[in-house]
Amino acid sequence: MRLYSLSFITVLLFSTAVPANAEKTLRVETLPGVVKQGDACFVRASGPASLTSIYGEFQGERFPMASGVQNGTYEGLLGIDLNIRPAAYEIKFLATDGEGKVYRSGLWLKVKRADFKTQRLSLPSPMVDLDAETLERVDREEKRLKALFQGFREERLWGGPFVRPVPGEVTTGFGLRRIINGQPRSPHTGVDLRGEKGTPVWACNSGVVALVDQLFFSGKSVILDHGWGLYSMYFHLSETLVGEGDRVRTGAMLGRVGSTGRSTRPHLHWAIRIRGARVDPLSLVKSTEHLRE
Numbered sequence: 001m002r003l004y005s006l007s008f009i010t011v012l013l014f015s016t017a018v019p020a021n022a023e024k025t026l027r028v029e030t031l032p033g034v035v036k037q038g039d040a041c042f043v044r045a046s047g048p049a050s051l052t053s054i055y056g057e058f059q060g061e062r063f064p065m066a067s068g069v070q071n072g073t074y075e076g077l078l079g080i081d082l083n084i085r086p087a088a089y090e091i092k093f094l095a096t097d098g099e100g101k102v103y104r105s106g107l108w109l110k111v112k113r114a115d116f117k118t119q120r121l122s123l124p125s126p127m128v129d130l131d132a133e134t135l136e137r138v139d140r141e142e143k144r145l146k147a148l149f150q151g152f153r154e155e156r157l158w159g160g161p162f163v164r165p166v167p168g169e170v171t172t173g174f175g176l177r178r179i180i181n182g183q184p185r186s187p188h189t190g191v192d193l194r195g196e197k198g199t200p201v202w203a204c205n206s207g208v209v210a211l212v213d214q215l216f217f218s219g220k221s222v223i224l225d226h227g228w229g230l231y232s233m234y235f236h237l238s239e240t241l242v243g244e245g246d247r248v249r250t251g252a253m254l255g256r257v258g259s260t261g262r263s264t265r266p267h268l269h270w271a272i273r274i275r276g277a278r279v280d281p282l283s284l285v286k287s288t289e290h291l292r293e
């Protein structure tokens with residue numbers, strides 16, 4: 001009897017400690033719950049269906065969120081750059097409903113160190129050292145891509161799960177650190193997927209074609225803008241089949257696998273940027289898998 005009374009009191013105390021209506025709160029979570037350097041991270045919130053605005057804040061920068069398929073759910077994507085310092089980061093959320101009521105929430109996201117491999121290569125100098133003219137071209141192309149990735153389209157064009165652009169397995173993983181002739185080079189910020197020359201390359205999600213060009217390192221290239229600062233890249237193609245400005249849907253054919261640019265055999269270099277963060281495309285596939293109906 002005594003025990004019964006105690007638990008009854010506990011229930012009463014607990015009931016008054018939480019808001020009377022649970023729908024008046026904003027619950028937030030990330031998928032996965034703990035991430036590592038170079039991961040894409042799906043963010044999900046649930047709360048009142050009447051929210052008129054909702055956004056998150058990570059490292060002092062806002063990121064957009066929008067309604068999910070289910071009523072009262074909201075979703076967004078975060079990019080955890082491959083060079084971020086491993087630590088716990090606070091993510092804050094702010095939402096308002098039609099009546100001007102403000103909802104705040106937050107969570108701490110643990111970022112673990114990724115185990116990126118290092119590859120040491122010795123190559124003849126002419127293969128590595130570029131002449132002045134080529135250096136200038138490379139510099140110009142890098143600046144152009146950098147400016148492109150700073151773009152931010154308010155409209156969300158992606159939806160549902162991200163898919164692999166070719167079925168082939170990974171031949172060079174994401175984040176590989178390369179040291180050529182004793183000099184550290186840029187890390188591998190995409191994945192190389194195996195594919196015979198001519199294999200169709202598909203859009204990993206819906207978007208608009210932001211770039212079609214032949215670049216020095218990446219050869220024939222296509223870049224898609226998926227909105228909200230999310231871009232996908234398809235490099236070393238033998239052929240491109242879309243034009244800048246084209247709207248494409250998930251699975252649309254963008255071109256064919258090739259070995260153009262700095263490449264030794266046919267393969268697809270596939271890369272993703274999320275508001276500037278360089279993330280492993282396969283982690284984006286994994287963190288959005290659950291959106292499959």
Ligand SMILES: [Zn+2]
Pocket residue numbers: 172188190191192268269270
């Ligand atoms: Zn590559």
